[in-house]
Amino acid sequence: MRRLWLGSALIAISLTATAQTKAPEIAYDSTPNLLKMPEHLYLGEAAGVATNSKGNIFVYTRTGSTNSTMGGSRTFTHGGARLFEFTQNGAYIREIGQGLYGFDFAHTVRIDPKDNIWVVDEGSNMIIKFSPEGRVLMTMGRKPESITVGSPEAPAGGRGGPGRAGAGAPGDNFNRPTDVAWDAQGNIFVSDGYGNSRIAKFDKNGRYLKSWGSRGSGPSQFNIVHGIAVDAAGNVYAADRENHRIQVFDNDGNFKTQYTNVGRTMTICISQGPHQYLYSSNSNGAGDLDNGEIYRMELDGTILGQFGHAGKLLKEFGVAHEIDCHNPNEVFVGELTNWRVQKITLRP
Amino acid sequence: MYLGEAIGVAVNSKGHVFVYTRSQATRLFEFDQNGTYLREIGEGLYGFVFAHAVRIDPQDNIWAVDEGANMVIKFDPQGRVVMLLGRRPESVEGLPSTPPNNTPVPPAQKYIFNRPTDVAWDAAGNIFISDGYGNSRVVKYDKNGRYITEVGSKGSGPGQFNLPHSIAADAKGNIYVADRTNRRIQVFDNDLTFKAQYDQVGAPWALCITSGAHPYLYSSNSNPDNNNSEIGAVTGEIYKMELDGTILGKFGHAGKQLGEFSTVHEMDCRGGENQLLVSEITAWRVQKLTLHPGNANGAAK
Numbered sequence: 001m002r003r004l005w006l007g008s009a010l011i012a013i014s015l016t017a018t019a020q021t022k023a024p025e026i027a028y029d030s031t032p033n034l035l036k037m038p039e040h041l042y043l044g045e046a047a048g049v050a051t052n053s054k055g056n057i058f059v060y061t062r063t064g065s066t067n068s069t070m071g072g073s074r075t076f077t078h079g080g081a082r083l084f085e086f087t088q089n090g091a092y093i094r095e096i097g098q099g100l101y102g103f104d105f106a107h108t109v110r111i112d113p114k115d116n117i118w119v120v121d122e123g124s125n126m127i128i129k130f131s132p133e134g135r136v137l138m139t140m141g142r143k144p145e146s147i148t149v150g151s152p153e154a155p156a157g158g159r160g161g162p163g164r165a166g167a168g169a170p171g172d173n174f175n176r177p178t179d180v181a182w183d184a185q186g187n188i189f190v191s192d193g194y195g196n197s198r199i200a201k202f203d204k205n206g207r208y209l210k211s212w213g214s215r216g217s218g219p220s221q222f223n224i225v226h227g228i229a230v231d232a233a234g235n236v237y238a239a240d241r242e243n244h245r246i247q248v249f250d251n252d253g254n255f256k257t258q259y260t261n262v263g264r265t266m267t268i269c270i271s272q273g274p275h276q277y278l279y280s281s282n283s284n285g286a287g288d289l290d291n292g293e294i295y296r297m298e299l300d301g302t303i304l305g306q307f308g309h310a311g312k313l314l315k316e317f318g319v320a321h322e323i324d325c326h327n328p329n330e331v332f333v334g335e336l337t338n339w340r341v342q343k344i345t346l347r348p
Numbered sequence: 349m350y351l352g353e354a355i356g357v358a359v360n361s362k363g364h365v366f367v368y369t370r371s372q373a374t375r376l377f378e379f380d381q382n383g384t385y386l387r388e389i390g391e392g393l394y395g396f397v398f399a400h401a402v403r404i405d406p407q408d409n410i411w412a413v414d415e416g417a418n419m420v421i422k423f424d425p426q427g428r429v430v431m432l433l434g435r436r437p438e439s440v441e442g443l444p445s446t447p448p449n450n451t452p453v454p455p456a457q458k459y460i461f462n463r464p465t466d467v468a469w470d471a472a473g474n475i476f477i478s479d480g481y482g483n484s485r486v487v488k489y490d491k492n493g494r495y496i497t498e499v500g501s502k503g504s505g506p507g508q509f510n511l512p513h514s515i516a517a518d519a520k521g522n523i524y525v526a527d528r529t530n531r532r533i534q535v536f537d538n539d540l541t542f543k544a545q546y547d548q549v550g551a552p553w554a555l556c557i558t559s560g561a562h563p564y565l566y567s568s569n570s571n572p573d574n575n576n577s578e579i580g581a582v583t584g585e586i587y588k589m590e591l592d593g594t595i596l597g598k599f600g601h602a603g604k605q606l607g608e609f610s611t612v613h614e615m616d617c618r619g620g621e622n623q624l625l626v627s628e629i630t631a632w633r634v635q636k637l638t639l640h641p642g643n644a645n646g647a648a649k
Contacts, residue, residue: 042429044394045436063394065373066439080439105440123440147442176440286435287457289494312431312493337435337459339394 026296026305027347030315034090034343035059041092042339043084048109048119049334049341050324052132055088057332058096059341060109060119074146081106083119090343096134102126102143108179108227108267108322118180120190125174127190138206140190141174168196171208179227179267179322183234183251191228191238199225199238199253212253217243219255227322229270229278231299237278239265246280246301259301263291267321270299271328277304279331281320284310286337292317294331296348305348312338349385350632351377356402356412356614357627357634360425365625367634368402368412376402376412383636389427395419395436401466401514401614411467413477418461420477431493433477434461453502456483458495466514466614470521470538478512478525486512486525488540499540504530506542514555514614518563518591526552526567533567533593546593550583556617556624557591564596564621565589568612571602573629584609586624588639597641604631 035057037043044063051057066080081103085093096117097103105123112118116137117130124143131137168175175195182188186204198213213222227239234251246259246268263282271277278297284290292310294317297303308317318338325331331344356368363381366389368374374396378386389410390396398416405411409430410423422431437444453462462482469475473491485500486509500509514526521538532547533555550569558564571584584602586609589595600609610631617624622639 040388040391042390042393061394062439064392065394065397068443075443105438287460289459318432337432339429339432 023295023303023306026307028307028315029345029347031090031343031345032314035086035341036090036092038092043341044339045106045336046321046334046339046341047106047336048322049332050109050111050117050322051088051326051332052111052115052117053113053326054115055326056093057086057088057090057341058109058111058117059084059086059334060106061339062106066104066123068147075148076146077104077123080104080123081121083109083117094134096130097128097136100128100136102128102139104143107177110180112182112186120177120180122176122178122194125177127172127174127177127180140172140188140202140206141177168192168198168200168211170211172200172202172206174200178225179239181228181230181236183230184232185234187251189228189230189236191225193226194224197222197225199228199236199249201253210253212249219258220247220249220253222247227265227267227269229268231270231276235299237268237270239268239280241265246278257301259297261303262295262297263293266319267323269323269325269331271325273328275328277325277328279323279325281317281323281333283317283320286319289318292320294320294323294333296346307344307346314342315344317342351634352632353399353629354613354627354632354634355399355629357625358402358404358410358614358616359618359625360404360408360410361406362408363619365634366402366404366410367627368399370399374399374414374416376410387427389423390421390429393421393429395421395432397436400464403467403616404618405469405473413464413467415463415465415481418464420461420464420467420475433475433489433493434459434464453482453484456485456498458487465512468515468517468523470517470523471519472521474521474538476515476517476523478515480513481511484509484512486515486523486536486540497540499536499542506545507534507536509534513553516555516557516565518557519559522591524555524557524565526555528553533565535593544593546589548593548595549587549589550585554612554615554626556615558617558621560621562621563591564617565591565593566615566617566624568609568615568626570609570612573611575630584612586612586615586626588641599639606635607637609635 048060069076083096102124107122108120115132125141127140129138174192177193179191188202197215198211200211201209223242226241229237236249248256266283268280281294284292289310293306319336322334329346352371365379376389395417400415401413408425412421417436420433461479464480466478475489484502487498488496510529513528516524523536535544552567553570554568571580580602585598611629624637
């Protein structure tokens with residue numbers, strides 16, 4: 001009798017651990033019509049958003065159409081993504097990288113501590129580092145020369161297919177990479193991604209150091225590693241989206257822990273300052289308007305609160321795809337299906 | 349600057365004419381009531397892939413239905429994007445190959461369209477979308493774009509569709525669907541429950557309902573765009589009907605001259621009981637029609 005009682009208590013505990021916990025609601029506002037576009041210029045899907053030290057807003061958007069050649073011995077593709085810079089009040093400043101060879105299918109943009117602009121392009125399989133002035137300083141990965149039409153299979157590092165399950169080749173031949181982050185020494189961490197299932201670490205000069213991960217659901221395995229962030233101590237946080245968890249690694253890629261109670265982890269970000277917070281979005285899918293809340297957490301995984309839900313109105317989110325959180329109470333959200341960026345002011 | 353296939357046409361409360369055209373890119377133009385060019389809206393827009401229809405709601409918002417992007421895009425009267433329904437397929441998957449005939453259509457999702465065709469609203473602002481070439485359904489959303497219900501599957505029974513190509517709502521909120529390949533108009537109540545069907549007007553490509561105290565339903569039995577002259581000889585007319593399906597008269601026939609029609613694709617009749625704008629696929633133009641009921645012939649301007 002006593003043993004039976006213990007058994008049901010264990011079941012109850014494990015149910016609590018996997019169920020979605022309803023965290024306290026954080027009050028928040030969203031600035032209406034944040035970004036002011038010039039005449040005849042439109043945002044498309046706001047896949048990437050980031051802010052620099054001055055508060056300027058960078059948006060990496062899927063817009064226009066990718067051009068494919070007809071005729072020729074192979075099919076070549078160009079275009080489909082653009083990078084815009086705005087002031088902190090949303091006034092348009094400029095376009096960066098107009099017509100760039102690596103701009104095919106926007107995924108994320110991040111600003112490093114020196115205000116360099118890093119773009120992650122899922123279509124060209126490239127990560128491109130721009131100086132604050134907008135000059136290309138470093139490239140990682142290589143855009144495939146052409147795409148294969150009619151074949152669903154593509155090699156690792158190629159485009160258009162699921163790729164090999166595994167860690168990919170030792171180097172920067174990405175297969176649909178998703179995000180980039182840095183530690184205090186400037187080491188570069190890339191989540192890679194849809195095709196490969198790994199995190200790759202490079203030194204600040206882009207020299208390959210190591211990578212870890214394979215496809216699966218165990219520790220250090222990934223099922224679409226979709227976002228990445230590094231804390232001040234150099235720990236690496238990975239949004240393991242389809243496994244519905246955040247995995248935490250030390251600076252060398254050793255698995256430390258995982259957080260499994262924040263839904264489908266589309267994008268994560270860690271704020272700056274002496275007390276760092278971790279934000280994670282349980283984004284809705286494009287075919288539904290379910291969930292959509294963003295969690296505010298301690299770095300140890302303790303959930304402090306949540307805000308928002310899926311929808312098309314102001315303060316609602318349509319597939320939040322990247323969040324930026326330089327200041328802990330000012331969160332920028334780039335949305336896929338609402339084609340906009342929201343500036344969220346939290347009042348915790 | 350040139351029009352391509354004049355796929356969509358609509359008029360706002362000021363009489364301005366909007367044309368959604370398949371040009372080198374799909375483009376949306378605005379003209380004044382006399383046809384003078386005013387501006388382009390949505391240049392290079394991510395959702396402009398292959399034009400299908402444009403409609404203007406009672407608040408003069410501009411709605412574009414794009415069959416290629418699988419999207420319905422709402423612009424405010426100034427031309428800013430204010431709401432989006434559906435999502436363009438991701439290009440990162442590479443060039444899609446054309447599926448072989450009889451490939452099963454994947455199950456429809458609440459917020460994903462498969463070649464949608466048209467949009468309409470009831471007095472409460474609820475949104476009705478005919479969807480379309482791939483899916484065989486009509487979907488109802490609230491004014492904020494939240495899914496409410498849908499009706500339809502592929503077939504020829506009541507509430508089934510074989511290419512729902514155009515849609516209109518009357519003042520009471522009843523929904524009229526041009527079930528093109530089934531050669532009938534189906535009528536539903538506001539909850540999308542089947543009420544009636546009208547099957548004496550050929551293949552309905554385009555529908556519109558006039559505003560005013562006594563509304564009328566127009567339906568075009570457009571000549572097919574396959575340029576078959578034998579079929580073209582017996583199609584192309586537009587019917588004027590009571591909302592209950594009673595046919596009051598018809599006018600027009602297929603042809604390339606003024607007053608003739610080259611595959612009418614969308615009609616707007618907000619201008620009044622006897623004022624129609626029609627866009628034509630194969631003539632690359634929009635015609636403004638004034639009907640003279642009681643005379644034998646209408647006249648085109």
